[in-house]
Amino acid sequence: MTERPLLPLLEDATPERRDAARNREALLVAAQALIDSCGIDGLTMDAVAAKAGVGKGTVFRRFGSREGLMAAVLDFSETEWQAAVISGPPPLGPGAPAMERLLAFGRSRLERNLMLADLIRAAGWSGPRGFAVYSFVAMHTRYLMSELHVTGDIAVLATALLAPLEVPVLDQQVRIEGMEIDRIMEGWEDLAHRITQR
Amino acid sequence: MTERPLLPLLEDATPERRDAARNREALLVAAQALIDSCGIDGLTMDAVAAKAGVGKGTVFRRFGSREGLMAAVLDFSETEWQAAVISGPPPLGPGAPAMERLLAFGRSRLERNLMLADLIRAAGWSGPRGFAVYSFVAMHTRYLMSELHVTGDIAVLATALLAPLEVPVLDQQVRIEGMEIDRIMEGWEDLAHRITQR
DNA sequence: AGTGAAAACGGACCGTGGTCCGTTTTTATT
């Protein structure tokens, strides 16, 4: 749990003080434990502080806000996932044809976003962390699209291809309309073909 | 400000008591005034209650939550917009070819979502109101797509076409990446052509 | 080891969203 995020856009120049590092570690462990036992909604900042054995001020000094704490918890699995895309086995990782990689990418992202929906929602879609996450996903999609020789405004088309995989949209389809996941995935593959063809 | 929402899926069987109706009216007026003067973030439920001259409990009895109140405020402009789509002048309203209507629809929705972004964000994307709004937009999109003889899973493709117009996605593009609105719109038109062609 | 400045800590404190329940208003009925 001490690994640093992939793609460290701006690494801190000065390292953390020892007590700070120890407390961050304890807070993340406490937060994960509380999420497991009480669920996301049942987690309070006071409880996290108490469980980690630190004052509440420390939690906010480290993570800025509740959203920030959630984003930090989410960061573990995100980093892992990004590693699988960058250097894992094909077809998600490198080695497969671009179209296969794209389809594997979409399926994997969709499954992940559904599995972590509560946490992603609680982490908010703003802030620097959210930006970094989006940047990675968008960059990879644009790369695959350029490999497929897609014509047009690739940045915008990539966004359009990614948007249906985001949690608010999936929530609408799955939770409210009760749509099957396989059907959503098939629809997304169709979309991928339509956007990349020509 | 007393009109009822379009497409009243479930109209209340029993009408409101007179004091209840009067208070709702006063609360909506107060909320709108506070939004205009303090902005969405500066609006507090206590302030709305005070300005409307009622107790705080009444606000929550009427609207359930802050999100609910915001959704109710939003409902005015949403109703107006839906009316323009259903019975306004072409190309947004009926009378133009389906493809022109679709493009006008996308542009209009995009502009609206950007203009009301703060309010839409504060209203939340869940709850029955959000569902009703989404239902209308999705239904209309599916209708236009069927007019265009689009093949495939129309419900899923309509969602894919609408997703890039949603506030979280637009936020990312406009606010964070600083993308121009015209560019986003051109990209969306391209997307509409790719999804509907074949 | 001693020292001073910078960084981090802790928990009392505050504002706001949301609840609860005793009181008041409305409305249907006679």
Added chain:
DNA sequence: AATAAAAACGGACCACGGTCCGTTTTCACT
């Protein structure tokens, strides 16, 4: 008009996110 049940009201109250500032810890430098 009187009455009673139902609905709505109001504001004290609570919980939680977030802030503030006096105290403690760390660390670089001597």
